Amino acid sequence: MNDLPTDLVDLAKDVLAHAKGQEKRIVTAESCTGGLLGACLTAHAGSSQVVDCGFITYSNESKSQLLGVPRDAVADHGAVSDIVASAMAEGALAQTTADMAVSITGIAGPGGGTKEKPVGLVYMALARTNTDAVVKRYVFAGTRSDIRRAAVGAALELLLSSLKENDEET
Numbered sequence: 413m414n415d416l417p418t419d420l421v422d423l424a425k426d427v428l429a430h431a432k433g434q435e436k437r438i439v440t441a442e443s444c445t446g447g448l449l450g451a452c453l454t455a456h457a458g459s460s461q462v463v464d465c466g467f468i469t470y471s472n473e474s475k476s477q478l479l480g481v482p483r484d485a486v487a488d489h490g491a492v493s494d495i496v497a498s499a500m501a502e503g504a505l506a507q508t509t510a511d512m513a514v515s516i517t518g519i520a521g522p523g524g525g526t527k528e529k530p531v532g533l534v535y536m537a538l539a540r541t542n543t544d545a546v547v548k549r550y551v552f553a554g555t556r557s558d559i560r561r562a563a564v565g566a567a568l569e570l571l572l573s574s575l576k577e578n579d580e581e582t
Contacts, residue, residue, distance in 0.1 A: 416448075416455055417561055423568040424452040430575035431462040431512075438571065439510035440466040441479055441500040443491065444518040444534065449564045464510040469500065479503030490529065492517050497535035498545040505539045512574065513539045514567050518550075520559045534563045538570050546570075 450466035500515035518534030525531035539545040552562040
């Protein structure tokens with residue numbers, strides 16, 4: 413845990429506590445964050461009661477092969493898009509017995525950005541069984557590391573918010 417950002421590890425602990433209390437299992441599908449989200453979630457003892465698995469689908473081909481992201485969605489909209497983020501989360505959910513999935517796809521930089529899709533652009537999606545995925549769009553600033561950390565923080569907040577909403581409904 414010493415090399416992981418403390419704030420993210422603490423936030424992950426809150427996500428795990430809420431998910432455990434609801435007996436929910438989580439799967440992650442990461443691209444630009446390269447497993448950082450999964451690392452933060454599994455930094456805690458007992459996380460196996462909540463975390464089902466994680467996919468690191470950095471290449472477009474792996475997004476299609478492992479998560480079932482339609483190749484035409486990537487070709488038509490790009491890997492960094494709301495359509496692909498949604499398909500990643502829904503695909504991760506479909507490949508596992510988890511109750512909820514979160515996906516992250518973006519441009520962490522320092523290169524690779526365009527005017528339409530700048531460095532720092534990140535899409536993430538949260539999918540739950542029997543519901544449509546919720547997609548969020550962000551443009552984070554900073555270095556590659558800053559962008560990756562911000563994306564993981566936003567994904568953890570998205571998970572936590574969804575779990576808290578579920579707490580209020582029950």
